[in-house]
Amino acid sequence: MERTPSLPMALLPILATLAFLIVQLFYFGDFTPHIPIVMGITVTGIVGYLHGYKWQDIQEGIFHVISVALPSVSILLIVGMAVGVWIASGTVPSMIYYGLGLIDPAFFLATAMLLCAFVSVSLGTSWGTVGTVGLALMGIGSGFDIPAYWTAGAVVSGAFFGDKISPLSDTTNLAPAVSGVDLFDHIRNLLPTTIPAMLIALAIYVVAGFSVAGEGALSSEKIAGMTTGLEENFNISPVTLLPLLLVIVLAVRKMPAIPSLFAGVVLGGLIALFQGVGLHDIWTYAHSGYKIETSVSELDSLLNRGGVMSMTWLITLVLFALGLGGALERTKCLQVILQVIVSGIRSFAGLQIFSTFSSILTNAISGDVYLSITLPGRMFAPAYRGIRYSTKNLSRALEEGGTLISPLIPWNVGGAFVISALGLGIVDGTNLENLWYIPLAFACWISPLLGIVYALLGKFSPKASEEEVAQWHEKGEEIFETGLSDRK
Structure with missing residues (x-):
């Protein structure tokens, strides 16, 4: 019988993957994150097995996420x-x-x-x-x-x-x-x-x-x-x-x-x-x-x-990163972590900020921009409805924590593509000064910062209209009464 992992067990595959990446990148000086990510999938599979998941279940989770991103892989080939x-x-x-x-x-x-x-x-x-x-x-x-x-x-x-x-x-x-x-x-x-x-x-x-x-x-x-x-x-x-x-x-x-x-x-x-x-x-x-x-x-x-x-270097990285994200999602490791985050939020501003950071965190952990949008989106949307704030706030947070941050994470598929396509020479461990492109991509990180400031000030943060609330009920959308206040 499948069981939801505890928080320590949910964190184990993520911490293990980060440890493998640190050893590869900084101890060995090798900027090829493929095998550390595969090792992360292995640890995730072990955690899933210990909690009653069959390999077929985990495999379906991996291939489902990969299939969602195949159009982008096709774009890579055509580019x-x-x-x-x-x-x-x-x-x-x-x-x-x-x-x-x-x-x-x-x-x-x-x-x-x-x-x-x-x-x-x-x-x-x-x-x-x-x-x-x-x-x-x-x-x-x-x-x-x-x-x-x-x-x-x-x-x-x-x-x-x-x-x-x-x-x-x-x-x-x-x-x-x-x-x-x-x-x-x-x-x-x-x-x-x-x-x-x-x-x-x-x-x-x-x-x-x-x-x-x-x-x-x-x-x-x-x-x-x-x-x-x-x-x-x-x-x-x-x-x-x-x-x-x-x-x-x-x-x-x-x-x-x-x-x-x-x-x-x-x-x-x-x-x-x-x-x-x-x-x-x-x-x-x-x-x-x-x-x-x-x-x-x-x-x-x-x-x-x-x-x-x-x-090929980039596409194999994409496939491995997507595989890790799919395994983490199928074994509910990411869901457990995000639920813990939601339980500690006490205001709309906190919800908006954590939505953005959860998207960034998922981006960094899974290496996949699609998962960084879909998983926090499914997790946080009911909480926005519960405090009667428009989910347009959530979609903006997902876009900015997902789309805009992906090229700033070197092991993310977006960052790896930028480094490879522009010939920045970082993949082989040389020209590391070119990583300065990350803080110099100003529009990518200023935009989510502005979103956080708006949330704190209560600006450009629309509440749900009566029409939007009616649509939630009409569509049977989940509404999670979190006990949050609508304080900024």
Whole structure:
């Protein structure tokens, strides 16, 4: 007979996983968290077995969570193909070339954030934006002698801003669905935190741009070398930008992300064919990534990437992290921990703050953004209804603790993708200074902070309307009378 674990037993798999990760990352100096996560799944399975769970039960929990995230895994594969093919077709090189000539270095960081925000809102995918436009911006930033972590911070701020509020985004649809909120009501309720956070981040990037951009002959010489290298090795033309334009147009017309991105891959391949690239070479670039040797080392390190195989490290991490999250959920370990948290809350402000932090905690423990939205959403929604506060507050907390924080946790699937796609060189234990992109992704952590401040002040924290309460009863939604007050 299945039994709910006690709090110490529920904490055991999580603490064990963290211990394994600490040994791997800091004792061995190995930044591959895969096997420690597998060991965490093992401990979770043992705890489940001791509490009456059969392996078939745990396996179903693991595969259920993995199946939910398979569309995002598919996006990773297509992004890998797009990067390899778009480099061969000249799409990425042309973006870098025109960017070096058109963008003022002093305003590069601000421009990078705004451009990624626009593309991400259009595509509805932060990963697609980071892996394509973000990669080109890394090249432009290198030409301006801007540290990689500053560029990565601006790219992440913009890309995940778009993922947070785009109606095409999977997480933007998931958060209100879990909370029982209308999609566009959810998006509108995000604006009081999202807009100020983006404006603050924009102001910081404008100010920082004047100090971090390279100056003088060194920067000019580097830019000249990169543009010459691009001209010598690629067909630089506005025509090569058509794959990106096609993807954006399809997204604006509300086509799903996967066929939109793949259409861009196909068009990029056709453009490469007309440039004389062999069909087999295009297939090779899509599978194994683009390879080139130029006289400019910066271009070589930037453009030797892409392909389906470049995503295998990340996809295996995604699968293992999702597996851990599914096992923890099926054995009710996370549920026990969250219930203990709920029992200690005494006000709406406390509920809102703990909803945000529970999403962040689930993000960090499970490594999965989807679980960080769904599990706290199911746990906390009845408590919001019990004190007659709109669950729009919850959906915002989930979005900000889940979507926005995921790229700031290096072992989370979002953080691992950013590190891998932008070539930050952290995976192999080198270039650890590039982890500074985490605090420099200002919009991602300022937004949840503003949400906490609003909860404490009672601002932008709507109570449930009579219509919303009636809908709860009509749908038979669970209402948990927690004894909380509606004090701020």
